[in-house]
Amino acid sequence: MPKAWTLAARPQGNPKPGDFALIDVDTGPLAPGQVRVANRWLSVDPYMRGRMNDVKSYVPPFAIGEPMQGGAVGEVVESADPAFAAGDMVLHMGGWRDEAVLPAAELQKLPALPIDPQAFLGQFGMPGMTAYWGLLDVAAAREGDTVFVSAAAGAVGSTVVQIAKAEGMTVIGSAGGADKCEWVRSLGADAVIDYKSCGSLPRALGAAAPGGIDVYFDNVGGDHLDAALAVARANARFAICGMIDVYNDGKATELRFLARLIGMRVRMQGFIVSDYMARGAEFYRDMGGWLAEGKLRREETVHDGLAAMPEAFMGLFTGGNTGKMLVRV
Amino acid sequence: MPKAWTLAARPQGNPKPGDFALIDVDTGPLAPGQVRVANRWLSVDPYMRGRMNDVKSYVPPFAIGEPMQGGAVGEVVESADPAFAAGDMVLHMGGWRDEAVLPAAELQKLPALPIDPQAFLGQFGMPGMTAYWGLLDVAAAREGDTVFVSAAAGAVGSTVVQIAKAEGMTVIGSAGGADKCEWVRSLGADAVIDYKSCGSLPRALGAAAPGGIDVYFDNVGGDHLDAALAVARANARFAICGMIDVYNDGKATELRFLARLIGMRVRMQGFIVSDYMARGAEFYRDMGGWLAEGKLRREETVHDGLAAMPEAFMGLFTGGNTGKMLVRV
Numbered sequence: 008m009p010k011a012w013t014l015a016a017r018p019q020g021n022p023k024p025g026d027f028a029l030i031d032v033d034t035g036p037l038a039p040g041q042v043r044v045a046n047r048w049l050s051v052d053p054y055m056r057g058r059m060n061d062v063k064s065y066v067p068p069f070a071i072g073e074p075m076q077g078g079a080v081g082e083v084v085e086s087a088d089p090a091f092a093a094g095d096m097v098l099h100m101g102g103w104r105d106e107a108v109l110p111a112a113e114l115q116k117l118p119a120l121p122i123d124p125q126a127f128l129g130q131f132g133m134p135g136m137t138a139y140w141g142l143l144d145v146a147a148a149r150e151g152d153t154v155f156v157s158a159a160a161g162a163v164g165s166t167v168v169q170i171a172k173a174e175g176m177t178v179i180g181s182a183g184g185a186d187k188c189e190w191v192r193s194l195g196a197d198a199v200i201d202y203k204s205c206g207s208l209p210r211a212l213g214a215a216a217p218g219g220i221d222v223y224f225d226n227v228g229g230d231h232l233d234a235a236l237a238v239a240r241a242n243a244r245f246a247i248c249g250m251i252d253v254y255n256d257g258k259a260t261e262l263r264f265l266a267r268l269i270g271m272r273v274r275m276q277g278f279i280v281s282d283y284m285a286r287g288a289e290f291y292r293d294m295g296g297w298l299a300e301g302k303l304r305r306e307e308t309v310h311d312g313l314a315a316m317p318e319a320f321m322g323l324f325t326g327g328n329t330g331k332m333l334v335r336v
Numbered sequence: 337m338p339k340a341w342t343l344a345a346r347p348q349g350n351p352k353p354g355d356f357a358l359i360d361v362d363t364g365p366l367a368p369g370q371v372r373v374a375n376r377w378l379s380v381d382p383y384m385r386g387r388m389n390d391v392k393s394y395v396p397p398f399a400i401g402e403p404m405q406g407g408a409v410g411e412v413v414e415s416a417d418p419a420f421a422a423g424d425m426v427l428h429m430g431g432w433r434d435e436a437v438l439p440a441a442e443l444q445k446l447p448a449l450p451i452d453p454q455a456f457l458g459q460f461g462m463p464g465m466t467a468y469w470g471l472l473d474v475a476a477a478r479e480g481d482t483v484f485v486s487a488a489a490g491a492v493g494s495t496v497v498q499i500a501k502a503e504g505m506t507v508i509g510s511a512g513g514a515d516k517c518e519w520v521r522s523l524g525a526d527a528v529i530d531y532k533s534c535g536s537l538p539r540a541l542g543a544a545a546p547g548g549i550d551v552y553f554d555n556v557g558g559d560h561l562d563a564a565l566a567v568a569r570a571n572a573r574f575a576i577c578g579m580i581d582v583y584n585d586g587k588a589t590e591l592r593f594l595a596r597l598i599g600m601r602v603r604m605q606g607f608i609v610s611d612y613m614a615r616g617a618e619f620y621r622d623m624g625g626w627l628a629e630g631k632l633r634r635e636e637t638v639h640d641g642l643a644a645m646p647e648a649f650m651g652l653f654t655g656g657n658t659g660k661m662l663v664r665v
Binding site for chain 1: 588592603
């Protein structure tokens with residue numbers, strides 16, 4: 008019997024194993040237009056934490072007792088729709104389970120790029136699109152800009168670093184711990200701040216960017232956002248992508264440098280990558296080009312087996328991943 | 337001997353009378369190109385607090401022992417420049433003093449509008465321009481938008497209310513105390529929140545704007561900004577104009593609803609009105625039109641005599657003014 012992860016209870020603060028339960032799902036025979044997919048790779052992403060709360064947001068909350076959703080790559084094993092045939096590799100949102108039965112309209116064949124299929128859950132998927140659109144469109148970063156990106160060793164942040172370097176920017180990344188920092192440096196970052204050992208973050212950032220920053224790509228919120236405000240140059244643009252800092256505990260953000268918004272005419276713009284879904288062709292074109300030029304590298308942190316999903320997800324909030332966090336089914 | 341106010345000491349926290357000293361200024365005979373102005377009206381504005389700190393900002397700090405600067409309207413009494421003659425009424429930045437000697441290039445003749453000269457320090461001056469550009473350009477507010485403005489009884493806020501109504505917007509203002517709230521209501525605001533007695537500001541704002549807000553014009557920061565984040569509608573625009581909340585104490589801003597920036601794609605944009613100085617003609621054209629249509633009213637809180645300058649200035653931070661705070665010399 009296919010299995011899927013459901014929420015057993017809405018997490019209070021940090022998610023714990025007991026918040027999740029593995030259930031049997033009787034997917035049954037296919038109706039016309041449906042496709043059966045054997046999932047090979049499952050994604051865990053920080054935004055999923057928001058869906059675990061019973062709060063109206065830009066995506067509806069997960070229902071208790073129902074299979075959760077999330078990005079997945081799998082192989083078609085049975086099709087009742089002419090657009091798909093057994094053996095097709097597809098991308099879809101029926102993750103958190105080993106087998107998905109979905110209408111054909113909710114499946115996408117993997118674009119023809121010379122990369123591993125699981126990359127379409129990371130650098131060539133939603134996290135990569137987040138990096139690309141956030142940096143180039145929301146923050147309008149351009150050649151010559153000085154860019155600061157937090158969580159620079161993560162799936163989104165590491166792609167921001169590489170796109171920024173490919174486009175001729177100066178890049179400062181932050182990450183936690185020597186190994187992650189070394190990896191960010193190896194991606195081409197001009198400076199890397201280990202936020203776990205740097206002491207005052209505004210001071211460390213000021214030292215790394217003596218002339219200030221033009222762009223901040225925020226994956227973290229909190230003290231990183233405050234440090235970015237502290238060193239923002241005139242007309243700086245902040246792309247506000249994630250605030251992993253507050254996803255679990257809902258605590259208030261304390262900003263000491265917020266008034267610099269005014270003097271420096273800073274623009275802070277929140278965004279959601281799904282608003283850019285219709286522009287996939289531009290993304291694949293540019294990313295494919297940088298890939299061909301050898302300008303893109305990626306790292307994966309892989310957990311094995313459907314049973315490991317909760318552990319992989321919880322690891323996102325404890326710094327457990329370098330690059331994209333994935334589960335291989 | 338002409339007199340001018342100087343900083344005797346940089347204020348720590350709230351400014352106090354001993355931070356200011358009245359000094360004699362020997363303005364001497366005019367050099368070619370200079371003009372002598374007898375000041376009639378002096379402006380006090382919240383932004384001046386920033387210049388009292390020894391901190392690099394968008395305007396340089398006031399120097400200890402030197403006359404301070406600020407907006408002023410006066411009458412030319414002697415001119416060594418062909419562009420000005422005795423009797424001309426002029427606008428300039430040589431305030432905080434009873435007589436100013438300035439190069440002709442730093443004087444502006446009052447525009448030909450049927451209003452009192454001191455209005456060019458308020459609704460038809462820098463505060464009015466701040467309201468106009470902040471609302472219509474920075475926040476891109478349009479007919480049909482729901483607009484929240486804090487400090488709505490102040491010189492900037494009261495003009496925001498009236499421009500927004502003239503342009504067909506729904507307006508919610510906040511002010512402190514029944515008298516100010518009544519005045520804001522009389523300007524046409526659709527709802528007014530007395531922040532001193534409303535209890536939870538996010539709740540009060542949510543009740544006043546059940547569908548959320550499209551625009552927030554921020555004169556205050558702190559809890560008002562947080563409440564605006566709490567009720568921001570998708571694609572809301574915040575014009576960040578002032579944070580009187582932190583000018584004196586430099587405390588951190590606590591934001592509980594900052595993560596809504598992301599889900600609601602909020603844009604927060606800091607701005608400085610001086611960036612718009614070259615576009616004065618547009619401002620005077622539209623404001624003159626609304627004035628002629630009877631859509632603009634203003635209130636002044638007037639202190640008399642140069643000696644009253646520090647008292648007037650300090651009153652800005654204790655809710656001492658309705659409308660524009662002025663000193664009549």
